[in-house]
Amino acid sequence: MSDNKNSISRSGGQSIAAKFAQKDWVKKLEAASGKPIVPAKPFFGGIVYLVIDCSGSMDGDKLHQAKRGASGFAVESQRKGYSLGLIQFSSYAEHISEPQKEIARINAALEKMQTDGSTNMAVALSLATDKFADRSGEKIICLVTDGMPDDRNAALAAANRAKQAGIDIMTIGTDDADREFLEQLATRKELAAKVVRERLEQGIVSMARLLP
Template sequence: MAAGWTRRTFDADGVTEHPVGPNFQRLRSEFGGAVVLALDVSGSMSGDRIRKAVEGCHRFVEEAADAGYSVGVILWHHGIEDDVAPSSDPRAARGLLDRARASGGNKAVPFLTKAHEQLMALDVGDRVVAIFGDGDLGPQAAAERKAAELVADGIRILTCGLGEGSARELATISTEEAAPRTATNDTLADSIASMAQGLTLKKSSR
């Protein structure tokens, strides 16, 4: 043994443990993410609109899952039509999207409340709500107050509206700094899918 040799201890996260140890859960919490995709299924979304919107949502779910996010879906109108909580397995989210049907009016507070509960129940590093709507938020002051509660808890809000009026109203609760994301009847699927670009910061940190 050479003179001056000193025994040293090297510490590292045990990410190769099998079965998975506590370090895996800690690292997954630090680097993982969860997103709730809220799709407007009010009556004005009937016909070709709902078909195109579902197509765009499927693409969003695929991109989010590929980026390492757990994905949930809420179908909303004046209340909540149906929902699935965020999961690392996107099959339930996809199945719910395929059952989407248009009816009802618009009110944002119920789905914002549900998304808030679902995301705060998860120990993840990035929490996101991605919202598509083709109308208004319902009572706007109440929606803005509820959105502020989500933001105070570190939840990011991405939005996409069909038409300039809807896009501007949804943008009042968005945390994005870019211009309101605006869809047209022709670009509906692409515009909804483009909200996944808001998840690219998490992709680059992986």
């Protein structure tokens, strides 16, 4: 049975490659470059964690926008081959969804988020980093916040620990956040963004388009 499956798989792969090689534009490019052109392999190995600020200052419209934006982020990240996990944080951090591509389950987890407490960003980043342990492929944290953390130095230390573990960090904040601090948290300045609070939903969705 195993041999049959392997035979089918090899046959199917050869058929796809053969069809690709017969395309006129492929033949022309190969003739011009003198090198064979191999079709790109699909990307299926990425994991991204949305780490969402649910402190008391996010109450009301900001939380609603964060939920809608996270739902849109899930759709966009799925299109790019990523599984999405969710972590919410206030005075403490809570892991609310394992990485997955089931949009309905992600939305159900998002609906349970409520605001309360302070902004313990360091513990949230540490939790996300720990959740990536023993996972392969692209590993990305996208942090959503509306302000400064309880402990700036602890948050920066947690972000550096994540980066040293091979995890990229993207950040987005509302107009209450400190852009310079968001850039320090992010892997690169261009992976940090700041938007007016009324456009938080659109901003979060746009961050998914920066996924590699």
